[in-house]
Amino acid sequence: MPTPSSKNLRTGRYSENGRIYLLTSVVLNREPIFTDWHLGRCVVTEMRNVHQTGGVTSLALVVMPEHFHWLVELHDTELADVMRTVKSRSTKAINRKAQRSGPLWQPGFHDRALRRDEDLKAAARYILANPLRAELVTSLRNYPLWDAIWL
Numbered sequence: 273m274p275t276p277s278s279k280n281l282r283t284g285r286y287s288e289n290g291r292i293y294l295l296t297s298v299v300l301n302r303e304p305i306f307t308d309w310h311l312g313r314c315v316v317t318e319m320r321n322v323h324q325t326g327g328v329t330s331l332a333l334v335v336m337p338e339h340f341h342w343l344v345e346l347h348d349t350e351l352a353d354v355m356r357t358v359k360s361r362s363t364k365a366i367n368r369k370a371q372r373s374g375p376l377w378q379p380g381f382h383d384r385a386l387r388r389d390e391d392l393k394a395a396a397r398y399i400l401a402n403p404l405r406a407e408l409v410t411s412l413r414n415y416p417l418w419d420a421i422w423l
Contacts, residue, residue, distance in 0.1 A: 287350040292331070292386040294395060295342045295351070297359060298378045304337035305366070305376070312417040314365040315340055318358045320419075327354050332396035334403065335417035341399045343392070355381045396420050 299305055306312035312335040319342060323330040328344035346354070363376040386395060403415040412418060 286385075287346060287352070288385070289346060289348055292343065292345050292388075292390075292392060293351060294384045294386060294399070295344060295355060296339060296382040297355060298339040300375055300378050302338045305370075306335050306417065307337045308370070309416045311366050311370055314369060315358070315362045316417060316419065318362045318365070321361070322354055322357055327357070330419070330421070331392065332399050332420040332422075333418060334399050334415075336402055336406065337408075341402065343386075343396055343399055351381075351383055393422060396422065 306315070315335050316333065319330055319333055319340075322328055323344075326347055327349045328346055330342065330344055332343040334341050344354070359377045359381075366376055367373055386392065400412055400418055400420060403409050403418070404412065409415045
């Protein structure tokens with residue numbers, strides 16, 4: 273079985289307008305930089321910016337200490353462009369805020385297209401339960417790095 277790499281992640285990737293995608297990206301070396309939730313808010317801000325400019329409709333998101341999950345409906349753009357924008361702009365903001373330099377994210381990202389008949393709320397619940405499963409909090413109310421349109 274081939275080892276996951278950014279090239280393997282791109283194989284077969286197709287950006288379909290109107291399709292729902294679960295997107296995941298991981299911090300370089302899985303460094304838990306977002307234990308500082310102020311830095312995690314920089315990622316959330318950039319996700320919201322892409323939503324506000326119409327690239328995607330953000331359905332649910334969670335930023336974990338070393339990665340994020342984002343459930344989106346894609347609009348007239350490419351997945352790679354959406355992720356490049358979020359990762360690039362969040363890196364600049366975080367580097368400035370944390371007085372650091374260099375790359376922040378591992379190359380590439382993981383995407384999974386959801387079929388319309390799948391339960392989107394179930395996918396969102398799974399994403400939002402990440403901080404609970406990781407035992408970061410006992411209630412999602414106490415976790416500052418999440419959002420969902422259903423709430």
